[in-house]
Amino acid sequence: MARWERTAGPPHGGGLRLFGSELAVLFRRWRTWALLAALAAVPVLIGLAVRFSPGRPPSGRGPAFLDQVTNNGLFVGVVAMIVSVPLFFPLTVGVVAGDTIAGEAGLGTLRYLLVAPTGRLRLLLVKYAGAAVFCAAAALTVVLSGAVTGLVLFPLGPATLLSGDTVDAGAAFGRLLLMAGYVTVSLLGLSAVGLFLSTLTTVPVGAMAATVVLAVTAQILDSLDQLAWLHPWLFSHYWLDLGDLLRSPISWASFGDNAVLQLGYTVVFFGLAWARFASKDVLP
Known part of the structure:
Protein backbone atom coordinates (compact mmCIF):
# COMPACT_ATOMS: atom_id res chain seq x y z
CA MET A 1 0.00 0.00 0.00
CA ALA A 2 1.31 3.47 -0.81
CA ARG A 3 2.56 5.46 2.17
CA TRP A 4 -0.08 8.16 1.76
CA GLU A 5 -3.03 5.97 0.86
CA ARG A 6 -5.98 6.59 3.13
CA THR A 7 -6.90 3.91 5.57
CA ALA A 8 -10.40 2.54 5.66
CA GLY A 9 -12.95 4.52 7.58
CA PRO A 10 -13.62 3.56 11.16
CA PRO A 11 -16.57 1.39 12.04
CA HIS A 12 -19.77 3.03 13.24
CA GLY A 13 -19.24 4.51 16.69
CA GLY A 14 -15.46 4.37 16.34
CA GLY A 15 -15.19 8.13 16.73
CA LEU A 16 -16.93 8.09 20.11
CA ARG A 17 -14.76 5.22 21.28
CA LEU A 18 -11.65 7.06 20.15
CA PHE A 19 -12.82 10.21 21.91
CA GLY A 20 -13.48 8.26 25.09
CA SER A 21 -10.04 6.70 24.85
CA GLU A 22 -8.48 10.14 24.33
CA LEU A 23 -10.17 11.53 27.43
CA ALA A 24 -9.17 8.47 29.44
CA VAL A 25 -5.53 8.88 28.42
CA LEU A 26 -5.60 12.63 29.02
CA PHE A 27 -7.08 12.41 32.51
CA ARG A 28 -4.99 9.42 33.56
CA ARG A 29 -1.80 11.42 33.15
CA TRP A 30 -0.21 12.81 36.28
CA ARG A 31 0.74 15.89 34.27
CA THR A 32 -2.91 16.72 33.62
CA TRP A 33 -3.78 16.47 37.30
CA ALA A 34 -0.70 18.50 38.21
CA LEU A 35 -1.87 21.27 35.88
CA LEU A 36 -5.37 21.21 37.35
CA ALA A 37 -3.94 21.16 40.88
CA ALA A 38 -1.83 24.23 40.07
CA LEU A 39 -4.97 26.03 38.85
CA ALA A 40 -6.89 24.94 41.94
CA ALA A 41 -4.13 26.42 44.09
CA VAL A 42 -4.63 29.92 42.65
CA PRO A 43 -7.91 30.71 44.47
CA VAL A 44 -6.62 29.01 47.62
CA LEU A 45 -3.56 31.27 47.70
CA ILE A 46 -5.68 34.34 47.00
CA GLY A 47 -8.11 33.42 49.77
CA LEU A 48 -5.36 32.75 52.31
CA ALA A 49 -3.54 35.96 51.42
CA VAL A 50 -6.69 38.05 51.95
CA ARG A 51 -7.85 36.14 55.03
CA PHE A 52 -4.59 36.50 56.93
CA SER A 53 -3.56 39.94 55.72
CA PRO A 54 -3.49 42.59 58.48
CA GLY A 55 -6.10 44.78 56.81
CA ARG A 56 -8.83 44.71 54.20
CA PRO A 57 -7.56 44.95 50.58
CA PRO A 58 -7.70 48.61 49.48
CA SER A 59 -10.30 49.47 46.88
CA GLY A 60 -8.92 50.08 43.39
CA ARG A 61 -5.64 48.27 44.02
CA GLY A 62 -4.74 44.76 42.98
CA PRO A 63 -6.93 42.50 40.82
CA ALA A 64 -10.51 43.52 40.15
CA PHE A 65 -13.01 42.62 42.91
CA LEU A 66 -10.23 41.81 45.42
CA ASP A 67 -11.72 44.29 47.89
CA GLN A 68 -15.04 42.39 47.74
CA VAL A 69 -13.61 39.05 48.90
CA THR A 70 -13.96 39.74 52.63
CA ASN A 71 -17.66 40.62 52.16
CA ASN A 72 -18.53 37.57 50.06
CA GLY A 73 -16.40 34.47 49.63
CA LEU A 74 -17.76 33.81 46.13
CA PHE A 75 -15.61 36.68 44.89
CA VAL A 76 -12.55 34.49 45.55
CA GLY A 77 -13.53 32.57 42.43
CA VAL A 78 -14.10 35.77 40.46
CA VAL A 79 -10.69 37.17 41.38
CA ALA A 80 -9.02 33.82 40.66
CA MET A 81 -10.60 33.68 37.19
CA ILE A 82 -9.40 37.20 36.37
CA VAL A 83 -5.89 36.46 37.67
CA SER A 84 -5.66 33.15 35.79
CA VAL A 85 -6.83 34.35 32.38
CA PRO A 86 -3.68 36.22 31.27
CA LEU A 87 -1.11 33.51 32.13
CA PHE A 88 -2.20 30.41 34.05
CA PHE A 89 -4.95 29.30 31.68
CA PRO A 90 -2.83 29.87 28.52
CA LEU A 91 0.09 28.06 30.15
CA THR A 92 -1.88 24.94 31.03
CA VAL A 93 -3.85 24.87 27.77
CA GLY A 94 -0.64 25.42 25.81
CA VAL A 95 0.86 22.33 27.43
CA VAL A 96 -2.15 20.15 26.57
CA ALA A 97 -2.78 21.50 23.05
CA GLY A 98 0.90 21.50 22.12
CA ASP A 99 1.14 17.83 23.07
CA THR A 100 -1.85 16.63 21.03
CA ILE A 101 -0.04 15.40 17.91
CA ALA A 102 3.62 16.04 18.72
CA GLY A 103 3.35 13.96 21.88
CA GLU A 104 2.05 10.96 19.96
CA ALA A 105 4.71 11.42 17.29
CA GLY A 106 7.47 11.73 19.87
CA LEU A 107 6.37 8.54 21.63
CA GLY A 108 6.03 6.68 18.33
CA THR A 109 2.35 5.92 18.92
CA LEU A 110 1.02 8.17 16.15
CA ARG A 111 1.79 5.65 13.42
CA TYR A 112 -0.16 2.97 15.27
CA LEU A 113 -3.16 5.25 15.63
CA LEU A 114 -3.12 5.84 11.88
CA VAL A 115 -2.59 2.18 10.99
CA ALA A 116 -5.81 1.46 12.88
CA PRO A 117 -9.00 2.33 10.97
CA THR A 118 -9.15 5.83 12.43
CA GLY A 119 -8.52 8.36 9.68
CA ARG A 120 -6.44 11.49 10.02
CA LEU A 121 -9.29 13.97 10.04
CA ARG A 122 -11.14 12.03 12.72
CA LEU A 123 -7.98 11.82 14.81
CA LEU A 124 -7.45 15.58 14.56
CA LEU A 125 -11.06 16.23 15.57
CA VAL A 126 -10.72 13.95 18.57
CA LYS A 127 -7.45 15.58 19.64
CA TYR A 128 -8.97 19.05 19.39
CA ALA A 129 -12.10 17.95 21.24
CA GLY A 130 -9.93 16.53 24.01
CA ALA A 131 -8.11 19.86 24.35
CA ALA A 132 -11.48 21.65 24.46
CA VAL A 133 -12.65 19.38 27.28
CA PHE A 134 -9.49 20.25 29.19
CA CYS A 135 -10.28 23.96 28.71
CA ALA A 136 -13.65 23.39 30.37
CA ALA A 137 -12.10 21.31 33.14
CA ALA A 138 -9.50 24.01 33.81
CA ALA A 139 -12.11 26.76 34.10
CA LEU A 140 -14.39 24.67 36.32
CA THR A 141 -11.45 23.74 38.54
CA VAL A 142 -10.77 27.40 39.32
CA VAL A 143 -14.47 28.14 39.90
CA LEU A 144 -15.05 25.18 42.22
CA SER A 145 -11.80 25.70 44.12
CA GLY A 146 -12.67 29.38 44.52
CA ALA A 147 -16.17 28.58 45.77
CA VAL A 148 -14.91 26.06 48.33
CA THR A 149 -12.13 28.39 49.48
CA GLY A 150 -14.57 31.28 49.85
CA LEU A 151 -17.02 29.08 51.75
CA VAL A 152 -14.34 28.02 54.23
CA LEU A 153 -12.60 31.35 54.78
CA PHE A 154 -15.25 34.05 54.30
CA PRO A 155 -18.97 34.65 54.77
CA LEU A 156 -21.32 33.99 51.88
CA GLY A 157 -24.30 36.11 51.04
CA PRO A 158 -25.85 38.34 48.41
CA GLY A 170 -27.10 30.87 44.24
CA ALA A 171 -27.44 33.37 41.42
CA ALA A 172 -23.90 34.62 42.08
CA PHE A 173 -22.56 31.07 41.75
CA GLY A 174 -24.50 30.77 38.50
CA ARG A 175 -22.63 33.85 37.24
CA LEU A 176 -19.38 32.10 38.19
CA LEU A 177 -20.36 29.12 36.06
CA LEU A 178 -21.11 31.48 33.18
CA MET A 179 -17.63 32.94 33.62
CA ALA A 180 -16.22 29.42 33.39
CA GLY A 181 -18.10 28.99 30.12
CA TYR A 182 -16.75 32.31 28.87
CA VAL A 183 -13.18 31.28 29.67
CA THR A 184 -13.69 27.91 27.99
CA VAL A 185 -14.82 29.61 24.79
CA SER A 186 -11.94 32.08 25.05
CA LEU A 187 -9.39 29.26 25.06
CA LEU A 188 -10.74 27.38 22.04
CA GLY A 189 -8.85 29.55 19.55
CA LEU A 190 -5.59 29.05 21.45
CA SER A 191 -6.25 25.30 21.49
CA ALA A 192 -6.55 25.32 17.69
CA VAL A 193 -3.29 27.27 17.42
CA GLY A 194 -1.61 24.71 19.68
CA LEU A 195 -3.02 21.84 17.62
CA PHE A 196 -1.57 23.34 14.45
CA LEU A 197 1.84 23.92 16.03
CA SER A 198 1.76 20.36 17.32
CA THR A 199 1.54 19.03 13.75
CA LEU A 200 4.75 20.86 12.81
CA THR A 211 1.73 28.14 21.99
CA VAL A 212 2.35 29.86 25.33
CA VAL A 213 4.67 32.44 23.75
CA LEU A 214 2.01 33.30 21.15
CA ALA A 228 -5.50 49.48 18.01
CA TRP A 229 -6.43 48.43 14.46
CA LEU A 230 -5.06 44.95 15.18
CA HIS A 231 -6.69 44.41 18.58
CA PRO A 232 -10.08 43.05 17.39
CA TRP A 233 -8.24 40.35 15.42
CA LEU A 245 -21.33 38.63 33.04
CA LEU A 246 -21.49 40.41 36.40
CA ARG A 247 -23.96 43.01 35.17
CA SER A 248 -27.73 43.03 35.41
CA PRO A 249 -29.00 42.41 32.87
CA ILE A 250 -26.08 40.39 31.56
CA SER A 251 -24.26 42.03 28.66
CA TRP A 252 -23.89 39.28 26.07
CA ALA A 253 -22.19 41.41 23.40
CA SER A 254 -18.64 40.56 24.41
CA PHE A 255 -19.56 36.87 24.82
CA GLY A 256 -20.92 36.78 21.27
CA ASP A 257 -18.00 38.72 19.79
CA ASN A 258 -15.56 36.47 21.62
CA ALA A 259 -17.31 33.31 20.40
CA VAL A 260 -17.21 34.50 16.78
CA LEU A 261 -13.52 35.39 17.06
CA GLN A 262 -12.61 32.03 18.60
CA LEU A 263 -14.66 30.23 15.95
CA GLY A 264 -12.68 32.05 13.27
CA GLY A 271 -7.73 23.88 8.60
CA LEU A 272 -3.99 24.57 8.67
CA ALA A 273 -3.47 21.63 11.02
CA TRP A 274 -5.41 19.37 8.67
CA ALA A 275 -3.48 20.62 5.64
CA ARG A 276 -0.21 19.86 7.42
CA PHE A 277 -1.29 16.58 9.00
CA ALA A 278 -2.86 15.19 5.84
CA SER A 279 0.55 15.21 4.13
CA LYS A 280 2.68 14.40 7.16
CA ASP A 281 4.87 11.32 6.78
CA VAL A 282 4.43 9.34 9.99
CA LEU A 283 4.27 5.77 8.73
CA PRO A 284 7.37 3.57 8.45
Missing part, protein backbone atom coordinates in the same frame (compact mmCIF):
# COMPACT_ATOMS: atom_id res chain seq x y z
CA ALA A 159 -23.37 39.68 45.87
CA THR A 160 -23.35 43.20 44.50
CA LEU A 161 -22.88 43.24 40.73
CA LEU A 162 -21.14 45.84 38.60
CA SER A 163 -24.48 47.40 37.78
CA GLY A 164 -25.20 47.92 41.49
CA ASP A 165 -27.90 45.24 41.66
CA THR A 166 -27.73 42.54 44.32
CA VAL A 167 -28.24 38.82 43.69
CA ASP A 168 -28.37 35.93 46.15
CA ALA A 169 -25.53 33.43 46.60
CA THR A 201 7.10 18.98 15.10
CA THR A 202 7.75 15.70 16.89
CA VAL A 203 9.07 17.56 19.95
CA PRO A 204 6.05 18.40 22.14
CA VAL A 205 7.98 20.84 24.34
CA GLY A 206 8.60 23.04 21.31
CA ALA A 207 4.90 23.16 20.39
CA MET A 208 3.93 23.81 24.02
CA ALA A 209 6.40 26.67 24.38
CA ALA A 210 5.43 28.23 21.05
CA ALA A 215 -0.57 33.73 23.89
CA VAL A 216 1.68 36.13 25.79
CA THR A 217 2.64 37.97 22.60
CA ALA A 218 -1.01 38.45 21.61
CA GLN A 219 -1.75 40.04 24.99
CA ILE A 220 1.26 42.34 24.73
CA LEU A 221 0.17 43.48 21.29
CA ASP A 222 -3.35 44.00 22.62
CA SER A 223 -1.99 46.42 25.22
CA LEU A 224 -0.29 48.71 22.68
CA ASP A 225 -2.49 51.64 21.68
CA GLN A 226 -0.46 52.08 18.49
CA LEU A 227 -1.85 48.75 17.28
CA LEU A 234 -6.17 39.03 18.32
CA PHE A 235 -7.55 35.85 19.92
CA SER A 236 -6.88 37.29 23.37
CA HIS A 237 -8.75 40.56 22.76
CA TYR A 238 -11.95 39.65 24.65
CA TRP A 239 -10.39 37.44 27.33
CA LEU A 240 -10.78 39.93 30.17
CA ASP A 241 -14.30 41.02 29.24
CA LEU A 242 -15.79 38.24 31.36
CA GLY A 243 -16.72 40.92 33.87
CA ASP A 244 -19.68 41.73 31.59
CA TYR A 265 -9.37 31.04 14.82
CA THR A 266 -10.59 27.48 15.25
CA VAL A 267 -11.64 27.17 11.60
CA VAL A 268 -8.43 28.73 10.24
CA PHE A 269 -5.93 26.91 12.44
CA PHE A 270 -7.75 23.59 12.41
Whole structure:
Protein backbone atom coordinates (compact mmCIF):
# COMPACT_ATOMS: atom_id res chain seq x y z
CA MET A 1 0.00 0.00 0.00
CA ALA A 2 1.31 3.47 -0.81
CA ARG A 3 2.56 5.46 2.17
CA TRP A 4 -0.08 8.16 1.76
CA GLU A 5 -3.03 5.97 0.86
CA ARG A 6 -5.98 6.59 3.13
CA THR A 7 -6.90 3.91 5.57
CA ALA A 8 -10.40 2.54 5.66
CA GLY A 9 -12.95 4.52 7.58
CA PRO A 10 -13.62 3.56 11.16
CA PRO A 11 -16.57 1.39 12.04
CA HIS A 12 -19.77 3.03 13.24
CA GLY A 13 -19.24 4.51 16.69
CA GLY A 14 -15.46 4.37 16.34
CA GLY A 15 -15.19 8.13 16.73
CA LEU A 16 -16.93 8.09 20.11
CA ARG A 17 -14.76 5.22 21.28
CA LEU A 18 -11.65 7.06 20.15
CA PHE A 19 -12.82 10.21 21.91
CA GLY A 20 -13.48 8.26 25.09
CA SER A 21 -10.04 6.70 24.85
CA GLU A 22 -8.48 10.14 24.33
CA LEU A 23 -10.17 11.53 27.43
CA ALA A 24 -9.17 8.47 29.44
CA VAL A 25 -5.53 8.88 28.42
CA LEU A 26 -5.60 12.63 29.02
CA PHE A 27 -7.08 12.41 32.51
CA ARG A 28 -4.99 9.42 33.56
CA ARG A 29 -1.80 11.42 33.15
CA TRP A 30 -0.21 12.81 36.28
CA ARG A 31 0.74 15.89 34.27
CA THR A 32 -2.91 16.72 33.62
CA TRP A 33 -3.78 16.47 37.30
CA ALA A 34 -0.70 18.50 38.21
CA LEU A 35 -1.87 21.27 35.88
CA LEU A 36 -5.37 21.21 37.35
CA ALA A 37 -3.94 21.16 40.88
CA ALA A 38 -1.83 24.23 40.07
CA LEU A 39 -4.97 26.03 38.85
CA ALA A 40 -6.89 24.94 41.94
CA ALA A 41 -4.13 26.42 44.09
CA VAL A 42 -4.63 29.92 42.65
CA PRO A 43 -7.91 30.71 44.47
CA VAL A 44 -6.62 29.01 47.62
CA LEU A 45 -3.56 31.27 47.70
CA ILE A 46 -5.68 34.34 47.00
CA GLY A 47 -8.11 33.42 49.77
CA LEU A 48 -5.36 32.75 52.31
CA ALA A 49 -3.54 35.96 51.42
CA VAL A 50 -6.69 38.05 51.95
CA ARG A 51 -7.85 36.14 55.03
CA PHE A 52 -4.59 36.50 56.93
CA SER A 53 -3.56 39.94 55.72
CA PRO A 54 -3.49 42.59 58.48
CA GLY A 55 -6.10 44.78 56.81
CA ARG A 56 -8.83 44.71 54.20
CA PRO A 57 -7.56 44.95 50.58
CA PRO A 58 -7.70 48.61 49.48
CA SER A 59 -10.30 49.47 46.88
CA GLY A 60 -8.92 50.08 43.39
CA ARG A 61 -5.64 48.27 44.02
CA GLY A 62 -4.74 44.76 42.98
CA PRO A 63 -6.93 42.50 40.82
CA ALA A 64 -10.51 43.52 40.15
CA PHE A 65 -13.01 42.62 42.91
CA LEU A 66 -10.23 41.81 45.42
CA ASP A 67 -11.72 44.29 47.89
CA GLN A 68 -15.04 42.39 47.74
CA VAL A 69 -13.61 39.05 48.90
CA THR A 70 -13.96 39.74 52.63
CA ASN A 71 -17.66 40.62 52.16
CA ASN A 72 -18.53 37.57 50.06
CA GLY A 73 -16.40 34.47 49.63
CA LEU A 74 -17.76 33.81 46.13
CA PHE A 75 -15.61 36.68 44.89
CA VAL A 76 -12.55 34.49 45.55
CA GLY A 77 -13.53 32.57 42.43
CA VAL A 78 -14.10 35.77 40.46
CA VAL A 79 -10.69 37.17 41.38
CA ALA A 80 -9.02 33.82 40.66
CA MET A 81 -10.60 33.68 37.19
CA ILE A 82 -9.40 37.20 36.37
CA VAL A 83 -5.89 36.46 37.67
CA SER A 84 -5.66 33.15 35.79
CA VAL A 85 -6.83 34.35 32.38
CA PRO A 86 -3.68 36.22 31.27
CA LEU A 87 -1.11 33.51 32.13
CA PHE A 88 -2.20 30.41 34.05
CA PHE A 89 -4.95 29.30 31.68
CA PRO A 90 -2.83 29.87 28.52
CA LEU A 91 0.09 28.06 30.15
CA THR A 92 -1.88 24.94 31.03
CA VAL A 93 -3.85 24.87 27.77
CA GLY A 94 -0.64 25.42 25.81
CA VAL A 95 0.86 22.33 27.43
CA VAL A 96 -2.15 20.15 26.57
CA ALA A 97 -2.78 21.50 23.05
CA GLY A 98 0.90 21.50 22.12
CA ASP A 99 1.14 17.83 23.07
CA THR A 100 -1.85 16.63 21.03
CA ILE A 101 -0.04 15.40 17.91
CA ALA A 102 3.62 16.04 18.72
CA GLY A 103 3.35 13.96 21.88
CA GLU A 104 2.05 10.96 19.96
CA ALA A 105 4.71 11.42 17.29
CA GLY A 106 7.47 11.73 19.87
CA LEU A 107 6.37 8.54 21.63
CA GLY A 108 6.03 6.68 18.33
CA THR A 109 2.35 5.92 18.92
CA LEU A 110 1.02 8.17 16.15
CA ARG A 111 1.79 5.65 13.42
CA TYR A 112 -0.16 2.97 15.27
CA LEU A 113 -3.16 5.25 15.63
CA LEU A 114 -3.12 5.84 11.88
CA VAL A 115 -2.59 2.18 10.99
CA ALA A 116 -5.81 1.46 12.88
CA PRO A 117 -9.00 2.33 10.97
CA THR A 118 -9.15 5.83 12.43
CA GLY A 119 -8.52 8.36 9.68
CA ARG A 120 -6.44 11.49 10.02
CA LEU A 121 -9.29 13.97 10.04
CA ARG A 122 -11.14 12.03 12.72
CA LEU A 123 -7.98 11.82 14.81
CA LEU A 124 -7.45 15.58 14.56
CA LEU A 125 -11.06 16.23 15.57
CA VAL A 126 -10.72 13.95 18.57
CA LYS A 127 -7.45 15.58 19.64
CA TYR A 128 -8.97 19.05 19.39
CA ALA A 129 -12.10 17.95 21.24
CA GLY A 130 -9.93 16.53 24.01
CA ALA A 131 -8.11 19.86 24.35
CA ALA A 132 -11.48 21.65 24.46
CA VAL A 133 -12.65 19.38 27.28
CA PHE A 134 -9.49 20.25 29.19
CA CYS A 135 -10.28 23.96 28.71
CA ALA A 136 -13.65 23.39 30.37
CA ALA A 137 -12.10 21.31 33.14
CA ALA A 138 -9.50 24.01 33.81
CA ALA A 139 -12.11 26.76 34.10
CA LEU A 140 -14.39 24.67 36.32
CA THR A 141 -11.45 23.74 38.54
CA VAL A 142 -10.77 27.40 39.32
CA VAL A 143 -14.47 28.14 39.90
CA LEU A 144 -15.05 25.18 42.22
CA SER A 145 -11.80 25.70 44.12
CA GLY A 146 -12.67 29.38 44.52
CA ALA A 147 -16.17 28.58 45.77
CA VAL A 148 -14.91 26.06 48.33
CA THR A 149 -12.13 28.39 49.48
CA GLY A 150 -14.57 31.28 49.85
CA LEU A 151 -17.02 29.08 51.75
CA VAL A 152 -14.34 28.02 54.23
CA LEU A 153 -12.60 31.35 54.78
CA PHE A 154 -15.25 34.05 54.30
CA PRO A 155 -18.97 34.65 54.77
CA LEU A 156 -21.32 33.99 51.88
CA GLY A 157 -24.30 36.11 51.04
CA PRO A 158 -25.85 38.34 48.41
CA ALA A 159 -23.37 39.68 45.87
CA THR A 160 -23.35 43.20 44.50
CA LEU A 161 -22.88 43.24 40.73
CA LEU A 162 -21.14 45.84 38.60
CA SER A 163 -24.48 47.40 37.78
CA GLY A 164 -25.20 47.92 41.49
CA ASP A 165 -27.90 45.24 41.66
CA THR A 166 -27.73 42.54 44.32
CA VAL A 167 -28.24 38.82 43.69
CA ASP A 168 -28.37 35.93 46.15
CA ALA A 169 -25.53 33.43 46.60
CA GLY A 170 -27.10 30.87 44.24
CA ALA A 171 -27.44 33.37 41.42
CA ALA A 172 -23.90 34.62 42.08
CA PHE A 173 -22.56 31.07 41.75
CA GLY A 174 -24.50 30.77 38.50
CA ARG A 175 -22.63 33.85 37.24
CA LEU A 176 -19.38 32.10 38.19
CA LEU A 177 -20.36 29.12 36.06
CA LEU A 178 -21.11 31.48 33.18
CA MET A 179 -17.63 32.94 33.62
CA ALA A 180 -16.22 29.42 33.39
CA GLY A 181 -18.10 28.99 30.12
CA TYR A 182 -16.75 32.31 28.87
CA VAL A 183 -13.18 31.28 29.67
CA THR A 184 -13.69 27.91 27.99
CA VAL A 185 -14.82 29.61 24.79
CA SER A 186 -11.94 32.08 25.05
CA LEU A 187 -9.39 29.26 25.06
CA LEU A 188 -10.74 27.38 22.04
CA GLY A 189 -8.85 29.55 19.55
CA LEU A 190 -5.59 29.05 21.45
CA SER A 191 -6.25 25.30 21.49
CA ALA A 192 -6.55 25.32 17.69
CA VAL A 193 -3.29 27.27 17.42
CA GLY A 194 -1.61 24.71 19.68
CA LEU A 195 -3.02 21.84 17.62
CA PHE A 196 -1.57 23.34 14.45
CA LEU A 197 1.84 23.92 16.03
CA SER A 198 1.76 20.36 17.32
CA THR A 199 1.54 19.03 13.75
CA LEU A 200 4.75 20.86 12.81
CA THR A 201 7.10 18.98 15.10
CA THR A 202 7.75 15.70 16.89
CA VAL A 203 9.07 17.56 19.95
CA PRO A 204 6.05 18.40 22.14
CA VAL A 205 7.98 20.84 24.34
CA GLY A 206 8.60 23.04 21.31
CA ALA A 207 4.90 23.16 20.39
CA MET A 208 3.93 23.81 24.02
CA ALA A 209 6.40 26.67 24.38
CA ALA A 210 5.43 28.23 21.05
CA THR A 211 1.73 28.14 21.99
CA VAL A 212 2.35 29.86 25.33
CA VAL A 213 4.67 32.44 23.75
CA LEU A 214 2.01 33.30 21.15
CA ALA A 215 -0.57 33.73 23.89
CA VAL A 216 1.68 36.13 25.79
CA THR A 217 2.64 37.97 22.60
CA ALA A 218 -1.01 38.45 21.61
CA GLN A 219 -1.75 40.04 24.99
CA ILE A 220 1.26 42.34 24.73
CA LEU A 221 0.17 43.48 21.29
CA ASP A 222 -3.35 44.00 22.62
CA SER A 223 -1.99 46.42 25.22
CA LEU A 224 -0.29 48.71 22.68
CA ASP A 225 -2.49 51.64 21.68
CA GLN A 226 -0.46 52.08 18.49
CA LEU A 227 -1.85 48.75 17.28
CA ALA A 228 -5.50 49.48 18.01
CA TRP A 229 -6.43 48.43 14.46
CA LEU A 230 -5.06 44.95 15.18
CA HIS A 231 -6.69 44.41 18.58
CA PRO A 232 -10.08 43.05 17.39
CA TRP A 233 -8.24 40.35 15.42
CA LEU A 234 -6.17 39.03 18.32
CA PHE A 235 -7.55 35.85 19.92
CA SER A 236 -6.88 37.29 23.37
CA HIS A 237 -8.75 40.56 22.76
CA TYR A 238 -11.95 39.65 24.65
CA TRP A 239 -10.39 37.44 27.33
CA LEU A 240 -10.78 39.93 30.17
CA ASP A 241 -14.30 41.02 29.24
CA LEU A 242 -15.79 38.24 31.36
CA GLY A 243 -16.72 40.92 33.87
CA ASP A 244 -19.68 41.73 31.59
CA LEU A 245 -21.33 38.63 33.04
CA LEU A 246 -21.49 40.41 36.40
CA ARG A 247 -23.96 43.01 35.17
CA SER A 248 -27.73 43.03 35.41
CA PRO A 249 -29.00 42.41 32.87
CA ILE A 250 -26.08 40.39 31.56
CA SER A 251 -24.26 42.03 28.66
CA TRP A 252 -23.89 39.28 26.07
CA ALA A 253 -22.19 41.41 23.40
CA SER A 254 -18.64 40.56 24.41
CA PHE A 255 -19.56 36.87 24.82
CA GLY A 256 -20.92 36.78 21.27
CA ASP A 257 -18.00 38.72 19.79
CA ASN A 258 -15.56 36.47 21.62
CA ALA A 259 -17.31 33.31 20.40
CA VAL A 260 -17.21 34.50 16.78
CA LEU A 261 -13.52 35.39 17.06
CA GLN A 262 -12.61 32.03 18.60
CA LEU A 263 -14.66 30.23 15.95
CA GLY A 264 -12.68 32.05 13.27
CA TYR A 265 -9.37 31.04 14.82
CA THR A 266 -10.59 27.48 15.25
CA VAL A 267 -11.64 27.17 11.60
CA VAL A 268 -8.43 28.73 10.24
CA PHE A 269 -5.93 26.91 12.44
CA PHE A 270 -7.75 23.59 12.41
CA GLY A 271 -7.73 23.88 8.60
CA LEU A 272 -3.99 24.57 8.67
CA ALA A 273 -3.47 21.63 11.02
CA TRP A 274 -5.41 19.37 8.67
CA ALA A 275 -3.48 20.62 5.64
CA ARG A 276 -0.21 19.86 7.42
CA PHE A 277 -1.29 16.58 9.00
CA ALA A 278 -2.86 15.19 5.84
CA SER A 279 0.55 15.21 4.13
CA LYS A 280 2.68 14.40 7.16
CA ASP A 281 4.87 11.32 6.78
CA VAL A 282 4.43 9.34 9.99
CA LEU A 283 4.27 5.77 8.73
CA PRO A 284 7.37 3.57 8.45
